[in-house]
Amino acid sequence: MSSAPTTPPSVDKVDGFSRKSVRKARQKRSQSSSQFRSQGKPIELTPLPLLKDVPSSEQPELFLKKLQQCCVIFDFMDTLSDLKMKEYKRSTLNELVDYITISRGCLTEQTYPEVVRMVSFFFFAGDTFKHLP
Numbered sequence: 001m002s003s004a005p006t007t008p009p010s011v012d013k014v015d016g017f018s019r020k021s022v023r024k025a026r027q028k029r030s031q032s033s034s035q036f037r038s039q040g041k042p043i044e045l046t047p048l049p050l051l052k053d054v055p056s057s058e059q060p061e062l063f064l065k066k067l068q069q070c071c072v073i074f075d076f077m078d079t080l081s082d083l084k085m086k087e088y089k090r091s092t093l094n095e096l097v098d099y100i101t102i103s104r105g106c107l108t109e110q111t112y113p114e115v116v117r118m119v120s121f122f123f124f125a126g127d128t129f130k131h132l133p
Helices: 019-029 033-038 059-069 083-102 112-124
Strands: none
Touching: 059 083, 059 112
C-alpha cells in the first residue's frame, strides 16, 4: 500500500464575480434595441434658462419643458457621440433634482404625468427590464 496522498478530482467552479462574466454581460447589453437611436443625425436640445434664473411664475412651465427634454434618449453605448447634448441632459437632470428638493409645491397634478413619462422613458426605451435578473 502506498501512503501517497490522493488528490480529489478537479471540479470546474463558476465564479459569478469574475471579470469574464462581466464582459459577457456587457456584450449582451450592447446588442440591445436602443442602438437604433444612434443612427441618423445628432440630437440637438434647445438650451433653456436655469430654473433659478426665471421668475417664480414662469418656473412651472419651464420645469415641464425641461422634463420633456429629458425624455430624449441618447446612445450611451457610443461614448463619443452627442457629448455636448449628453452633458446638457445630465446637468438638466441634476437641476431638476435640486429644484424638486428645494421647492415646495413644484410637484403638482399637472407635473406628475410628465414626471411619470420621463421615468418611463428611462425604464422602457433602453430595454432595461430585459437585462434584470
